[in-house]
Amino acid sequence: MENWEVRAERMVLSQIEVRGIRDGKVLEAFRNVPRHLFVPARHRKWAYQDSPLPLEEGQTISQPYMVALMTFRLDVKEGMKVLEIGTGSGYQAAILARMGAEVHSLERIALLARSSSRTLEELGYPVRVYHRDGSDGLPEEAPFDRVIVTAAATSIPPAIMEQISSCARVVIPIRLPDGNERLLTRIIGEERYRDEWGEYCRFVPLRNGIVR
Numbered sequence: 781m782e783n784w785e786v787r788a789e790r791m792v793l794s795q796i797e798v799r800g801i802r803d804g805k806v807l808e809a810f811r812n813v814p815r816h817l818f819v820p821a822r823h824r825k826w827a828y829q830d831s832p833l834p835l836e837e838g839q840t841i842s843q844p845y846m847v848a849l850m851t852f853r854l855d856v857k858e859g860m861k862v863l864e865i866g867t868g869s870g871y872q873a874a875i876l877a878r879m880g881a882e883v884h885s886l887e888r889i890a891l892l893a894r895s896s897s898r899t900l901e902e903l904g905y906p907v908r909v910y911h912r913d914g915s916d917g918l919p920e921e922a923p924f925d926r927v928i929v930t931a932a933a934t935s936i937p938p939a940i941m942e943q944i945s946s947c948a949r950v951v952i953p954i955r956l957p958d959g960n961e962r963l964l965t966r967i968i969g970e971e972r973y974r975d976e977w978g979e980y981c982r983f984v985p986l987r988n989g990i991v992r
């Protein structure tokens with residue numbers, strides 16, 4: 781795609797910055813990660829639009845602003861160990877890697893785990909993708925400083941709360957009893973945690989088991 785950097789810059793200005801995300805490191809990542817290379821070829825020309833797009837297997841790559849919002853809420857710093865549940869296209873993982881995080885990402889659908897892992901590798905993002913059910917977390921790499929779940933659940937999977945460091949954060953879309961979904965940020969301290977409820981959103985559901 782010609783001029784993708786120009787499109788990415790426009791996306792940052794007109795979709796992300798105007799909606800209040802001003803964190804320089806977040807914006808820098810969105811300017812530099814080629815979103816069109818994470819989108820299926822037939823949707824590529826819409827990659828920098830203000831909307832989610834379909835992936836293989838009925839899944840979706842989130843709207844750029846939603847990825848930015850979750851990244852901002854996650855508050856990642858260079859060198860942090862981050863667990864992502866729901867690799868999908870790999871775009872969110874690439875953004876986090878670009879910000880200097882050590883990213884481990886879990887995907888239950890084999891085809892998506894393979895294709896995202898290939899894209900990330902080709903572009904040089906050091907993300908480790910695993911074909912796993914994310915509800916179990918990744919015990920062998922725990923503890924994590926940050927956990928981001930990019931599929932909707934009714935609550936934070938219990939395994940996750942056992943695999944975080946003592947000052948961690950979890951960002952996850954929660955499906956409420958009324959069917960609406962809201963972004964939850966759990967901020968964990970030494971002895972207690974605090975929940976911050978954010979924007980309404982719409983994600984594909986977190987499902988059990990893996991698809992081969």
Ligand code: SAH
Pocket residue numbers: 839840841842865866867868869870871872873886887888889892912913914915930931984985986987988989
């Ligand atoms: N972060 C992605 C968006 C992915 S959509 C991106 O940037 O493109 C949500 C993804 O979560 C889908 O690919 C879906 O297969 C995956 N998923 C759903 N339940 C899961 C689970 N239990 N474990 C791992 N991945 C899961």
